Amino acid sequence: MYNYYLRAVANRLIEAFPPQRAWSSFPSLMKLTFLDIGLTIDTYINFRERTIRQQREAIQLRTAELQEEVAHRRRSEIYLADAQRLSLTGSFGWTPSSGEIHWSDESYRMFEYNRVVKPTVELALQRVHPDDRALVTQAISEASRGEKDFNLTHRLLMRDGSIKYVHVLSHAASNAAGNLEVIGAVTDITEQHRAELELSRLAAIVSSSDDAIVSETLDGKVTSWNAAATKIFGYEADEMIGQPIMRIIPSELHHEEAQIMTRLQQGGRFSHYETVRVAKNGRRVDVSLTISPLFDKSGKVVGASKIARDITAARRAEAELRETRTEFVRVARVSTLGELTAAISHEVNQPLTHRIGEQRQCLSTLALCCPPRSGGGTAIRRTHD
Numbered sequence: 001m002y003n004y005y006l007r008a009v010a011n012r013l014i015e016a017f018p019p020q021r022a023w024s025s026f027p028s029l030m031k032l033t034f035l036d037i038g039l040t041i042d043t044y045i046n047f048r049e050r051t052i053r054q055q056r057e058a059i060q061l062r063t064a065e066l067q068e069e070v071a072h073r074r075r076s077e078i079y080l081a082d083a084q085r086l087s088l089t090g091s092f093g094w095t096p097s098s099g100e101i102h103w104s105d106e107s108y109r110m111f112e113y114n115r116v117v118k119p120t121v122e123l124a125l126q127r128v129h130p131d132d133r134a135l136v137t138q139a140i141s142e143a144s145r146g147e148k149d150f151n152l153t154h155r156l157l158m159r160d161g162s163i164k165y166v167h168v169l170s171h172a173a174s175n176a177a178g179n180l181e182v183i184g185a186v187t188d189i190t191e192q193h194r195a196e197l198e199l200s201r202l203a204a205i206v207s208s209s210d211d212a213i214v215s216e217t218l219d220g221k222v223t224s225w226n227a228a229a230t231k232i233f234g235y236e237a238d239e240m241i242g243q244p245i246m247r248i249i250p251s252e253l254h255h256e257e258a259q260i261m262t263r264l265q266q267g268g269r270f271s272h273y274e275t276v277r278v279a280k281n282g283r284r285v286d287v288s289l290t291i292s293p294l295f296d297k298s299g300k301v302v303g304a305s306k307i308a309r310d311i312t313a314a315r316r317a318e319a320e321l322r323e324t325r326t327e328f329v330r331v332a333r334v335s336t337l338g339e340l341t342a343a344i345s346h347e348v349n350q351p352l353t354h355r356i357g358e359q360r361q362c363l364s365t366l367a368l369c370c371p372p373r374s375g376g377g378t379a380i381r382r383t384h385d
Helices: 002-016 024-087 105-111 122-129 134-146 190-208 227-233 251-265 311-371 375-384
Strands: 089-095 100-104 150-159 163-174 180-188 212-217 222-225 270-278 284-295 300-310
Touching: 024 105, 089 105, 105 122, 105 180, 105 300, 122 134, 122 270, 134 150, 134 163, 163 190, 212 227, 227 251, 227 284, 227 300, 251 270, 251 284, 251 300
Parallel strands: none
Antiparallel strands: 089 100, 089 180, 150 163, 163 180, 212 222, 212 300, 270 284, 284 300
């Protein structure tokens, strides 16, 4: 730009001072030329100042944008670290060709290594449970060749002897340099695994129980139905789930169900509550109910859990026992009366028998010493007869 202005001044001199013109006009021409040079320099300086100012503003704007981008990335990193910590999920990057591995903070915490330790495949395998090490090694080998993504659940054996369950996912891709890079995430699922085991145990208890175990919503819709409920009431699970529980409650006891649900919503419970239900074939079933409320995570009652024990046979046995007791009391009463009669008969007969024996002896004596026509012997015989 500066050369452009100098060329413009030179052209002005040539036009104003051709060779044929007298040298007398040279001073005035020089004055004009230097004036043009001064104006040119001022114009150039103003232009450069304006250009520098614009560049400075552009640099400041870009700097602000970069600072905002850096701050945004820092916030994102903080959010990501917090999210990983809360979800117990760590991330990692691995370049098999160089062996370089990057772990997130949560990965370090999960494997219980210090941040100053440089992660390696061997270091990670040290934490893998011995029984799972061969499986994990094979998966790492396949991932390093890009043959298969990592999708594996295995155990970690920690220094204190505790065991963690982790689920690992990874994906292989080429980086900017064209090298294979494995990017993945590892999640601590220990608590989830324990919860699943507990659910499996409870499910086994429910499925093998001889008592009907049923759950329902507050509006009386069945949400679970075990095998014992099918055995007792005759309905299969797919016939009852989603259907109203009133299906097995006699019409005259519908009000009872409403009262139970009202009490449950107030936090009440029922234990050994005896009532009647109706099976699929219309048979009435005597049951003993244990009823508890079901809560959501906020503590709100959302349904009911019912355990129903079939006490029909027990009721029948109780009735038979009552009949047996009644019969026993009657027999005992008759037996007591017979014993009383026998006792009275014994008390009466014994003295009479003694008297008769005495009279017979007396008659025998009289027969020896007195003739039959004697008046005394006749009187004794009449008494005997």
